[in-house]
Amino acid sequence: RALARSEPVSTVEVEALLDLIKWDSSGLAVAIAQDVDTGAILMQGFVNRDAVSATIASKRATYFSRSRRSLWTKGETSSNFIDVVDVYLDCDRDSIIYLGKPDGPTCHTGADTCYFTRAADILQNKPLIGENGLATSTLYDLERVIQQRKSEPDGKKPSWTKRLLQDQKLLCSKIREEAGELCKTVEENEGRKRTVSEMADVLYHSMVLLAAQDVKMAEVMEVLRARFSQSGIEEKSSRGRSSS
Amino acid sequence: RALARSEPVSTVEVEALLDLIKWDSSGLAVAIAQDVDTGAILMQGFVNRDAVSATIASKRATYFSRSRRSLWTKGETSSNFIDVVDVYLDCDRDSIIYLGKPDGPTCHTGADTCYFTRAADILQNKPLIGENGLATSTLYDLERVIQQRKSEPDGKKPSWTKRLLQDQKLLCSKIREEAGELCKTVEENEGRKRTVSEMADVLYHSMVLLAAQDVKMAEVMEVLRARFSQSGIEEKSSRGRSSS
Ligand SMILES: [Zn+2]
Ligand SMILES: [Zn+2]
Ligand SMILES: [Zn+2]
Ligand SMILES: [Zn+2]
Ligand SMILES: [Zn+2]
Ligand SMILES: [Zn+2]
Ligand SMILES: [Zn+2]
Ligand SMILES: [Zn+2]
Ligand SMILES: [Zn+2]
Structure with missing residues (x-):
């Protein structure tokens, strides 16, 4: 277990918030990390109750990995955390925005965000240009x-x-x-x-x-x-x- | 079937793109609609192959409704389409950004985006301020x-x-x-x-x-x-x- 992994908390207020979220049949919702200053979408993952409560308590974007079946905090190994400033729910409460400030590049490839692959380049068989092709x-x-x-x-x-x-x-x-x-x-x-x-x-x-x-x-x-x-x-x- | 619903297409290029996407066990991926000018996250839904190909063909954000088990184009009833300018995939290709321009308010509530519920307001039992509380x-x-x-x-x-x-x-x-x-x-x-x-x-x-x-x-x-x-x-x- 990574030392820098955030821990869930349980308070009456947090549980009440978690009860409002519309979890899917696997107990998950979508969470999108967005750069509070630039509006860039940094990454997207899934969250369960523990991931949301750990994010609120630690103010670091925390997710649930569907493949590893475990909690993980973005940055727990790279130290590139996403410092969460605000959390928003969508109108039917099954989708979450973590509005925050990244400590460094978000993607494991070293790119600032995970979204650097343009569909139009694939469709036209153009060489993919990596980080220069960030969605902005x-x-x-x-x-x-x-x-x-x-x-x-x-x-x-x-x-x-x-x-x-x-x-x-x-x-x-x-x-x-x-x-x-x-x-x-x-x-x-x-x-x-x-x-x-x-x-x-x-x-x-x-x-x-x-x-x-x-x-x-x-x-x-x-x-x-x-x-x-x-x-x-x-x-x-x-x-x-x-x-x- | 709504008249303004976009139709999927099948070309060699589009099928090749769809083959690159990492679909989950239900054949779905996440698609986030983002305002190309302001960077605001407008809404998030799920997509299957048909939804992505319909979006690419029509340049209107199209999704797959998990509850109704059918394709739907944002705006097919309200005429507030999201005109898609660019489509991006994330690094492991299971998450998509529809970068586009909304014709009008995206949310069925009339709010510009679906994300107007601040977790901090819920936690502090503050009255929710609706559209004034948009994530920006x-x-x-x-x-x-x-x-x-x-x-x-x-x-x-x-x-x-x-x-x-x-x-x-x-x-x-x-x-x-x-x-x-x-x-x-x-x-x-x-x-x-x-x-x-x-x-x-x-x-x-x-x-x-x-x-x-x-x-x-x-x-x-x-x-x-x-x-x-x-x-x-x-x-x-x-x-x-x-x-x-
Ligand atoms: Zn001055
Ligand atoms: Zn939703
Ligand atoms: Zn930090
Ligand atoms: Zn990445
Ligand atoms: Zn001038
Ligand atoms: Zn001038
Ligand atoms: Zn992904
Ligand atoms: Zn339009
Ligand atoms: Zn909405």
């Missing part, structure tokens, strides 16, 4: 596209993203310009459609700056979460206000 | 916090967010200031930690502007996806370059 949502797809431009070979005519990455003055003048254009959409009543488009410009250009600095959007999210989860937005911003 | 990642948590500030009653001392929402001049001057501070982190070599913090400031303040304009971050993501999925980033930005 739009913001993180964009981050990856920018990253790919960054590693474009020099020499050939650079893409616009690559030019921005190479020319800090150009990049910063674009960021200031786009922030101004975003503001103008309200100052000059240009309508919400323009706001959407200018916000997209602000995001794209500032994400190029993040890539230039080797900063991941996930780090920015982590800071935002720390700030507003303690009403910190207001506090930090009032400090900003008086100092500016 | 940091960016969309922040969006919700800003939205809550917006609906603060007038009269009492306003929060900083509320003040920004009420004072367009203050808000715009902050956005321009924060964009400048983000640029300064590279111009004056302040280090990547400062970049993370200033990017958080830029995001927070520009999201307050989005809230003022009743713009959802999901709309911005949709525009970004349309742009870069056709190498549109470069195109749009080069246009911006010559016009600016």
